Amino acid sequence: MSRPGRWARSPLDYHAHLLLPEGEHPSGVLKARCGDLMITGLTQHDQPPPGLRCARCHLIFLADASVR
Numbered sequence: 001m002s003r004p005g006r007w008a009r010s011p012l013d014y015h016a017h018l019l020l021p022e023g024e025h026p027s028g029v030l031k032a033r034c035g036d037l038m039i040t041g042l043t044q045h046d047q048p049p050p051g052l053r054c055a056r057c058h059l060i061f062l063a064d065a066s067v068r
């Protein structure tokens with residue numbers, strides 16, 4: 001059973017991105033499923049936060065949800 005992904009709001013584009021699973025981030029950065037890189041230490045959310053959301057990450061999230 002896969003765990004829902006975690007989300008973080010990028011300070012670069014102010015969109016919420018779906019993060020790669022724990023342990024799959026390059027060192028020193030947070031990497032989103034769409035490929036965007038973010039600084040570490042951002043607040044992470046278990047649910048997509050309200051507001052702008054990365055369109056690519058949203059589609060990946062929907063695809064993941066339909067597989068479960």
Ligand SMILES: [Zn+2]
Pocket residue numbers: 016017018032033034035036054055056057
């Ligand atoms: Zn994204």
